[in-house]
Amino acid sequence: xxxxxxxxxxxxxxxxxxxxxxxxxxxxxxxxxxxxxxxxxxxxxxxxxxxxxxxxxxxxxxxxxxxxxxxxxxxxxxxxxxxxxxxxxxxxxxxxxxxxxxxxxxxxxxxxxxxxxxxxxxxxxxxxxxxxxxxxxxxxxxxxxxxxxxxxxxxxxxxxxxxxxxxxxxxxxxxxxxxxxxxxxxxxxxxxxxxxxxxxxxxxxxxxxxxxxxxxxxxxxxxxxxxxxxxxxxxxxxxxxxxxxxxxxxxxxxxxxxxxxxxxxxxxxxxxxxxxxxxxxxxxxxxxxxxxxxxxxxxxxxxxxxxxxxxxxxxxxxxxxxxxxxxxxxxxxxxxxxxxxxxxxxxxxxxxxx
Amino acid sequence: xxxxxxxxxxxxxxxxxxxxxxxxxxxxxxxxxxxxxxxxxxxxxxxxxxxxxxxxxxxxxxxxxxxxxxxxxxxxxxxxxxxxxxxxxxxxxxxxxxxxxxxxxxxxxxxxxxxxxxxxxxxxxxxxxxxxxxxxxxxxxxxxxxxxxxxxxxxxxxxxxxxxxxxxxxxxxxxxxxxxxxxxxxxxxxxxxxxxxxxxxxxxxxxxxxxxxxxxxxxxxxxxxxxxxxxxxxxxxxxxxxxxxxxxxx
Numbered sequence: 001x002x003x004x005x006x007x008x009x010x011x012x013x014x015x016x017x018x019x020x021x022x023x024x025x026x027x028x029x030x031x032x033x034x035x036x037x038x039x040x041x042x043x044x045x046x047x048x049x050x051x052x053x054x055x056x057x058x059x060x061x062x063x064x065x066x067x068x069x070x071x072x073x074x075x076x077x078x079x080x081x082x083x084x085x086x087x088x089x090x091x092x093x094x095x096x097x098x099x100x101x102x103x104x105x106x107x108x109x110x111x112x113x114x115x116x117x118x119x120x121x122x123x124x125x126x127x128x129x130x131x132x133x134x135x136x137x138x139x140x141x142x143x144x145x146x147x148x149x150x151x152x153x154x155x156x157x158x159x160x161x162x163x164x165x166x167x168x169x170x171x172x173x174x175x176x177x178x179x180x181x182x183x184x185x186x187x188x189x190x191x192x193x194x195x196x197x198x199x200x201x202x203x204x205x206x207x208x209x210x211x212x213x214x215x216x217x218x219x220x221x222x223x224x225x226x227x228x229x230x231x232x233x234x235x236x237x238x239x240x241x242x243x244x245x246x247x248x249x250x251x252x253x254x255x256x257x258x259x260x261x262x263x264x265x266x267x268x269x270x271x272x273x274x275x276x277x278x279x280x281x282x283x284x285x286x287x288x289x290x291x292x293x294x295x296x297x298x299x300x301x302x303x304x305x306x307x308x309x310x311x312x313x314x315x316x317x318x319x320x321x322x323x324x325x326x327x328x329x330x331x332x333x334x335x336x337x338x339x340x341x342x343x344x345x346x347x348x349x350x351x352x353x354x
Numbered sequence: 355x356x357x358x359x360x361x362x363x364x365x366x367x368x369x370x371x372x373x374x375x376x377x378x379x380x381x382x383x384x385x386x387x388x389x390x391x392x393x394x395x396x397x398x399x400x401x402x403x404x405x406x407x408x409x410x411x412x413x414x415x416x417x418x419x420x421x422x423x424x425x426x427x428x429x430x431x432x433x434x435x436x437x438x439x440x441x442x443x444x445x446x447x448x449x450x451x452x453x454x455x456x457x458x459x460x461x462x463x464x465x466x467x468x469x470x471x472x473x474x475x476x477x478x479x480x481x482x483x484x485x486x487x488x489x490x491x492x493x494x495x496x497x498x499x500x501x502x503x504x505x506x507x508x509x510x511x512x513x514x515x516x517x518x519x520x521x522x523x524x525x526x527x528x529x530x531x532x533x534x535x536x537x538x539x540x541x542x543x544x545x546x547x548x549x550x551x552x553x554x555x556x557x558x559x560x561x562x563x564x565x566x567x568x569x570x571x572x573x574x575x576x577x578x579x580x581x582x583x584x585x586x587x588x589x590x591x592x593x594x595x596x597x598x599x600x601x602x603x604x
C-alpha cells in the first residue's frame with residue numbers, strides 16, 4: 001500500500017530509492033544532502049542492504065560503479081563540490097555502460113561556494129558530467145512528491161539505456177518538508193542483466209565491464225553506437241510540465257525549486273492581464289526541446305529563470321533557434337529569486353503587450 | 355599419459371602484451387592457478403588497474419571490470435558488498451595502488467574489506483614509459499628522475515606491506531618475489547592463501563610481488579632479476595608482515 005506522510009525532500013529521495021529496490025548506498029558527507037545518507041544509514045541495515053560511508057566521493061562513485069556493474073541497484077548522493085569529484089566515476093560508468101543513480105542536491109559554487117540552494121551545476125550535469133563524449137540522464141524534481149516519483153523511475157530509465165541517471169535537486173527541495181505519497185515497493189528480483197559482472201557460474205562466457213578501446217576506429221564506433229542510443233532517449237524521454245502555455249506570449253522556462261517561484265509569478269502576471277506561461281523541464285537531459293519549440297508558436301519572448309548566472313538559457317536558445325528573443329533572469333550564490341522579482345522581469349519583457 | 359604441466363583454465367588462451375622478461379605473466383599464472391585450485395572461476399570477479407596490467411580483463415576467464423587509475427579497491431568493494439557470495443580480487447601496480455589509489459587501498463584495508471589484492475611492485479611506471487613510481491628506489495634513474503631519485507626533492511619510497519600491516523582490518527600482508535623457482539613457489543602459496551582468506555571471510559589480504567621491468571630499467575631480463583635481487587629486495591624485504599591465520603595457529 002502506498003502511504004501519505006510528511007517528509008523532508010532528502011529523506012523522501014532516500015525512501016523512494018528503497019521502494020525502487022535499491023539496497024546499496026555509497027556516500028560521503030556533505031551539506032545539504034546530509035539527510036539522504038543519514039536516512040539510508042538507518043534504514044538499509046534493517047532490510048539487509050549496504051550502507052557504506054566511503055573515504056571520499058571519488059571512492060563512493062567507484063563503489064557505485066562496481067556495484068552497478070555487478071547488476072545491483074546502487075545509489076550515491078552528494079552536493080556540488082562532491083559531484084565534481086564524482087565526475088571521474090560518472091565518465092567511466094558512461095564509458096562502460098553501467099547504470100546507477102546519482103543525486104546532486106545543488107549548492108552555490110564555484111569552489112567551496114556556499115551551502116544555500118543553487119542551480120549552478122546545470123552545465124556540469126548536462127554538458128560535462130565527466131570527460132569524453134557522453135551524456136547522462138538528468139531529472140529535475142520541483143516538489144518533494146516529485147523527488148519521490150522521479151527517484152522511483154530513475155533506476156528503470158538508467159537500466160533501460162544502461163547509463164547513469166542523475167536527480168538534479170537543490171538545497172531548497174532537499175531541506176523542505178511537504179506531504180508525499182510514497183508508492184509501494186517494487187520487485188526488482190526478476191530484472192535480468194545478462195551483461196553484469198556477477199560471476200559467469202560456468203553458464204556463459206565471461207563478461208567484461210570496460211571503457212578502454214585502444215583502436216581509434218573501435219572507440220569511435222562504440223561512441224557512435226552510444227550516441228544513437230542518446231538520440232532514442234531524446235526522441236522518447238523528454239518531459240516537461242507546460243503551465244498556461246497555450247496562448248502565452250511571455251513564456252518562462254524554469255526547473256526545480258525555481259519553477260515554483262516562477263509559477264507564482266506567472267499567475268500574478270495573468271491577474272495583471274499579461275499572457276504569461278511556464279515551461280518546467282522535468283528532464284534536463286534530454287532537454288524538452290519539443291515543448292519549448294511548440295510554445296514558440298505564440299511566444300513573443302522566452303525568459304529563462306534560474307538560480308545561476310544563466311546556464312539552462314543556452315538550451316532554451318538552442319531550442320528556440322533565433323525564432324524569438326530569449327532573455328534571462330536569475331539570482332545566484334544561494335539567493336532564491338522572489339515571485340515579485342520574476343514578475344517585474346515578465347512585466348519588463350511584456351512591454352506594452354497586454 | 356599423466357599431465358604434469360598445463361595452462362590454468364582461468365587464464366585465457368590469448369597472447370599477453372607484456373614485454374619480454376616481464377614478470378606479469380608469471381603472476382597472472384599464479385592467480386589463475388589459485389582460482390583453478392579453489393574451483394571459483396564461475397563466482398570470481400577480477401578488477402584490473404590502469405598501468406601495465408590494464409588489459410588483464412582480457413587475460414582471465416572470470417568476469418572482469420576495468421577500473422579507473424587507483425580505484426580498483428573501491429570498485430572491488432562495490433562488487434563485494436553488493437554480492438558477498440562472489441570472490442573479488444584486484445590486480446594493481448605500484449603507481450595505481452601506492453600513489454593515486456593510496457586512499458582507496460588504505461581504507462579498503464582498514465575496513466577489513468573482504469577482498470584479495472595482488473600488488474605488483476616494479477618500482478616504475480611501465481605503461482607510460484618509465485616514470486618515477488611511489489616505490490622507485492632512492493637514486494634510481496627514471497624518465498622523471500633523470501639524475502636519480504633525490505629523496506630531498508622526490509621524497510622516499512613507500513613500503514606498503516609494512517604500512518598496511520599496522521591496520522586491524524588486514525588479514526594477510528605478505529611480500530614475495532618471482533625471481534626464482536623457490537620464490538615463485540612461496541608466491542604461489544601466498545596468493546592462494548589470500549584467496550582462501552576471502553572465502554573464509556577473514557578480511558583484506560594483500561600479496562605484494564616484487565617484479566622486474568627490463569624495458570624501463572634498461573636491462574636484459576637476466577640482468578633485471580639480478581638488479582631486483584641486489585637493489586629491490588634489500589629495500590623491500592620479502593616476508594610475512596601480517597598473517598592472522600598463522601597467528602591463530604600458534
